[in-house]
Amino acid sequence: VMNAIMAIASGTANYVVCYRSLAQGQFGRFGQGRAGAGMRLPGAMGFNLPYGAFTPAHQYALQARRHMHLYGTQSKHFSMISMACYKHASRNPAAVMYSHGPLSLEEAENARMISDPLRLFHCCLENDGSAAVILCSAERARDLKHRPVYIMSASQGSGLRQMAGAYNKADFDTSNFPKVAVDLWKRAGITPKDIDVAQVYENMTPMTLMSIEDHGFCKKGEGGAFVEGGRIEWPDGALPINTSGGNIAECYMHGFELVIEAVRQMRGTSTCQVKDAETCLVASGPGVSPVTDMIVRR
Amino acid sequence: MTVDIIPEWFPKDKVCIVGYGQTEYTPWGKIGRPELAIALQAIIKAVGDAGLQMKDIDGLCSYSDERNDPATLATALGLPHLRLSNKFWGGGGGGGCGSIMNSALAIAYGYANYVVVYHALSQNPFGRFALGPGTKLPGSMPSNMLGAVAFSMPWGAFTSTHQYALQARRHMHLYGTQSKHFGMIASACYKHASQNPAALMRPHGPLTIEEHQNSEMIDDPIRFCDCALESDGAVAVVLTSADRARSLKQRPVYITAASQGSGFRQTAGAYNKVDFDSSNFSQVSADLWKRAGVTPKDIDVVQVCENTTPMVLMSLEDHGFCQRGEGGAFVEGGRIEGPAGKLPVNTGGGSIAEANIHGFEAIIEGIKQMRGNSTCQVKDAEYCLVTGSPGISPVSEIIIRR
Numbered sequence: 218v219m220n221a222i223m224a225i226a227s228g229t230a231n232y233v234v235c236y237r238s239l240a241q242g243q244f245g246r247f248g249q250g251r252a253g254a255g256m257r258l259p260g261a262m263g264f265n266l267p268y269g270a271f272t273p274a275h276q277y278a279l280q281a282r283r284h285m286h287l288y289g290t291q292s293k294h295f296s297m298i299s300m301a302c303y304k305h306a307s308r309n310p311a312a313v314m315y316s317h318g319p320l321s322l323e324e325a326e327n328a329r330m331i332s333d334p335l336r337l338f339h340c341c342l343e344n345d346g347s348a349a350v351i352l353c354s355a356e357r358a359r360d361l362k363h364r365p366v367y368i369m370s371a372s373q374g375s376g377l378r379q380m381a382g383a384y385n386k387a388d389f390d391t392s393n394f395p396k397v398a399v400d401l402w403k404r405a406g407i408t409p410k411d412i413d414v415a416q417v418y419e420n421m422t423p424m425t426l427m428s429i430e431d432h433g434f435c436k437k438g439e440g441g442a443f444v445e446g447g448r449i450e451w452p453d454g455a456l457p458i459n460t461s462g463g464n465i466a467e468c469y470m471h472g473f474e475l476v477i478e479a480v481r482q483m484r485g486t487s488t489c490q491v492k493d494a495e496t497c498l499v500a501s502g503p504g505v506s507p508v509t510d511m512i513v514r515r
Numbered sequence: 516m517t518v519d520i521i522p523e524w525f526p527k528d529k530v531c532i533v534g535y536g537q538t539e540y541t542p543w544g545k546i547g548r549p550e551l552a553i554a555l556q557a558i559i560k561a562v563g564d565a566g567l568q569m570k571d572i573d574g575l576c577s578y579s580d581e582r583n584d585p586a587t588l589a590t591a592l593g594l595p596h597l598r599l600s601n602k603f604w605g606g607g608g609g610g611g612c613g614s615i616m617n618s619a620l621a622i623a624y625g626y627a628n629y630v631v632v633y634h635a636l637s638q639n640p641f642g643r644f645a646l647g648p649g650t651k652l653p654g655s656m657p658s659n660m661l662g663a664v665a666f667s668m669p670w671g672a673f674t675s676t677h678q679y680a681l682q683a684r685r686h687m688h689l690y691g692t693q694s695k696h697f698g699m700i701a702s703a704c705y706k707h708a709s710q711n712p713a714a715l716m717r718p719h720g721p722l723t724i725e726e727h728q729n730s731e732m733i734d735d736p737i738r739f740c741d742c743a744l745e746s747d748g749a750v751a752v753v754l755t756s757a758d759r760a761r762s763l764k765q766r767p768v769y770i771t772a773a774s775q776g777s778g779f780r781q782t783a784g785a786y787n788k789v790d791f792d793s794s795n796f797s798q799v800s801a802d803l804w805k806r807a808g809v810t811p812k813d814i815d816v817v818q819v820c821e822n823t824t825p826m827v828l829m830s831l832e833d834h835g836f837c838q839r840g841e842g843g844a845f846v847e848g849g850r851i852e853g854p855a856g857k858l859p860v861n862t863g864g865g866s867i868a869e870a871n872i873h874g875f876e877a878i879i880e881g882i883k884q885m886r887g888n889s890t891c892q893v894k895d896a897e898y899c900l901v902t903g904s905p906g907i908s909p910v911s912e913i914i915i916r917r
Binding site for chain 2: 219220222223224226227228229259372373374375376377378379380381386396397400404505506507
């Protein structure tokens, strides 16, 4: 979306489609560990592959455990994020987990371990599908049929040495959003308390918790307390997140379903519509490099 | 009713190239160092040429098949804050200018302050670029392929040269273009290379048309001397805003316009794409001229990444330097030879005779022309057109100026 913005604002292009499509039956399951004779791997992976650490889940498990150690965050906090997603998905007929209904804390905490401390429901789904949005200038948008959704700001990038996973990257228990979010807020001219609803990408829910902290919705280390007590749940929470179910319960379209849900919230057509929502933050994949985020408004 | 609401191309003249760096160029597979290492070496040189500190860099951008991603480079370089991680998508060797364009847009809009655009090729061990399938060598295409190629591969047409050969033959059929015209383009490249110490074909000296006509047929009518080299090397440039450029040590080179994209159904090669004898630059260059506010006759020198010389000829036509079909006559009589021809092309030797870094060698030579230190300097050159490879989709290009 950010690339499209600069193309449209400059007059380089008029109507830009941003899209994502996945048909994993055709090309293979996304995110698997490396395999296959003759494959060449970056040298850094020599420090983790031999020890069985070769998927994102392994990497995020280590970061989650670090966060738990430093701040007393618990598995139940990771589960509360998943529970919010399932609650929202249970109202969204398009959600892959719609028929599951709400997720209880007991079910989440007893689900099978994927990579300690990550359990099944802490991990995003795996889906096929495709999603697309169309962007154009604000002037052109006024002539079109839907209520336009404005992009207030967008940001991308990375902090220091965030690809040095095997080399003791300095900032370890991080979503990699701290510096990127500073630019986001500055460009928007608003602060976290002006955000009415947020779509926060879950690769795994501990990373979502860190993303919430690193965007400044609460202090670093206080993410656990932040997600307690229904604060992130529609309709009564102070900051509902992932209101169509997110990567955890709607579908995992690499965060593009989150972009679409942000559009629905601003149009007023979400199945968990936040009343009078004026602004929505969308944070894409945490814990990778680079990361990206944006804020949309009515 | 919709109209073109934005009359002027916002980034025009707001962004400059302020530094460049390169490793040596070698034949493919011969540079003897890892691709990550040579990318880093080129970037370090470019940042030094700009007179900046590495920690100033907050953007990295490349194109198509580049294997060094920005996050890994940023980590290796110790960049404290990366603000732009961008890649021009598609187009094989055609995207170098597109990555300059993306970076210029980003800088103009304040996404990032100092952006490095780079490309690195170390084809051993990654494998020879653009091999056909089934050779079981690293780099050859996988065994599952797009359905469309079922209409070309079974007949032995599986590299881009095969495609260009068909387009070249069409052009010869429609307009009477001859192989010697392709040779004139190659000959100009070798002439320029013979003055350029960095050029891989410098020891060869000038190329005669006779030698061109006797060179091995690769894919009728495309001969050995019509084809780009296969090279290793890494190149990087540094971009920043015009305001910031003024306080840096090198003469700034302004990006005055850029364009990218494609005409209609240009990847339908097997499906009878409508505009067949085309470089795919017609519509893309229409945008370029409009944004630049100049016309072909304002251009003093051209750098184009040749995949093959027939496509360069078509590109000159599609840009409006001459009419469609008149490219043969246009390249006769030394018109494209530097330093004094009417429109010198590839004054460093191009990818035919200097090196093939997928169009980045063309960008560097353009910068040299604008700084005034090319080995084949066009006197008082003010505007240089730099294009990526023609005949693919998408294509990309820029106009730079002093």
